[in-house]
Amino acid sequence: MVDISERINMAISTVELERRWAAVRAAMAERDIDVLLIQSNNDFMGGYVKYFTDVPSTNGYPVAVIFPRDEPMTVVAQGALGLDRELPPEGDGLRRGTRRFLGSPSFASAFYTSEYDAVLADRALARFATGTVGLVATAAISFALVDYLKRNSLAKANFVDASDLVDTIKSVKSEEELALIRGTAAMQDEVMEVVLKAIQPGMRDIEVAAIAEQVGHAMGSEQGLFLCSSAPVGVSAIFANRHLQKRVIQAGDQFTLLVENNGPGGLYTELGRTCVLGNASLEMKEEFAFALEAQHFMRSRLVPGTSPRELFEAYNAFMRKNGRPEERRLHSHGQGYDMVERPLIRADEPMLLRKNMNIVIHPSYATARTYSWVCDNFLVKEDGPAERLHKFPQKIFEIE
Numbered sequence: 001m002v003d004i005s006e007r008i009n010m011a012i013s014t015v016e017l018e019r020r021w022a023a024v025r026a027a028m029a030e031r032d033i034d035v036l037l038i039q040s041n042n043d044f045m046g047g048y049v050k051y052f053t054d055v056p057s058t059n060g061y062p063v064a065v066i067f068p069r070d071e072p073m074t075v076v077a078q079g080a081l082g083l084d085r086e087l088p089p090e091g092d093g094l095r096r097g098t099r100r101f102l103g104s105p106s107f108a109s110a111f112y113t114s115e116y117d118a119v120l121a122d123r124a125l126a127r128f129a130t131g132t133v134g135l136v137a138t139a140a141i142s143f144a145l146v147d148y149l150k151r152n153s154l155a156k157a158n159f160v161d162a163s164d165l166v167d168t169i170k171s172v173k174s175e176e177e178l179a180l181i182r183g184t185a186a187m188q189d190e191v192m193e194v195v196l197k198a199i200q201p202g203m204r205d206i207e208v209a210a211i212a213e214q215v216g217h218a219m220g221s222e223q224g225l226f227l228c229s230s231a232p233v234g235v236s237a238i239f240a241n242r243h244l245q246k247r248v249i250q251a252g253d254q255f256t257l258l259v260e261n262n263g264p265g266g267l268y269t270e271l272g273r274t275c276v277l278g279n280a281s282l283e284m285k286e287e288f289a290f291a292l293e294a295q296h297f298m299r300s301r302l303v304p305g306t307s308p309r310e311l312f313e314a315y316n317a318f319m320r321k322n323g324r325p326e327e328r329r330l331h332s333h334g335q336g337y338d339m340v341e342r343p344l345i346r347a348d349e350p351m352l353l354r355k356n357m358n359i360v361i362h363p364s365y366a367t368a369r370t371y372s373w374v375c376d377n378f379l380v381k382e383d384g385p386a387e388r389l390h391k392f393p394q395k396i397f398e399i400e
Contacts, residue, residue, distance in 0.1 A: 009222055012176070036067040135162060137166075168351070191259050220263060284370050303383070
């Protein structure tokens, strides 16, 4: 018999899982929600599955979690056709808080399997035919799943969006989660240090990114994003994904790297720095100094009760005042089991900041001759300023 415990990268404690389940179920009771339905197919921004089960969804394979208010979960995920396992109360070594596992060999690339998961979820949800079903992270749930449920067992059920209910709990980190987040930040500090020692002319961008990924894996990371870009000094080169990482680095080039991977336990932070294989220009140094000032501007305002809308407006006013472009996308946001998690620091976010939120600040902008940015994570404290979790030096590295 295989001992599954020696294979799990880093398990969250059962005490922590029970804390989450109890908090969510109490919130469900307040809102008269009978059951939650969650689905995702990746561990970049599909963290709700991991949050409830401590098992990530991966590789585009859908995982549906049925979370009743009054009994253990049912999970529908990749598995043999007809697989229906009843788990003991203590779990099976991998899955805890789950009573039933239903297997579904479905694939998004094979259209005729689109209802395989739905049929199984429908079976598990049948007793809630006239109840209230809370959908969590509706943008991640397939149309095929909800459409089938509404045409079958849940035709008379009341569907509500329960995303905010879960987000309110999930966005504030427990002591166990914070310890893991600190570990992720420390891991990324080491990843960046190794990369800056290894980078040299003649390497392709993707080879440098691969070093970052390998070091992270060796330290317990399971997933991540490694965006980078090289260019001659005097050229504005925004980092990009692997598809655009073929360029060969030359002597004197600048190189920008974002390390955004999770650590042991699956929680994300992100660290970004720029180096030059030679000497940075005066403009690069001046613009980096301003990017750092912009990050400090944000950091000093990350205090409980602050409105992201007001903070975003203040940030853009700061940028305008200093002759820099306004933020039009996202320069600061929460992180946890998702690379991007609420609250988003921008005008459309209603969630207020709270103590023990893990917030990344990455002000960035491009001019005709340079791309300027800095990226670190911060912990919202009871009284500001927020604590910087990364310890890596905040400067442009000049490598001779």
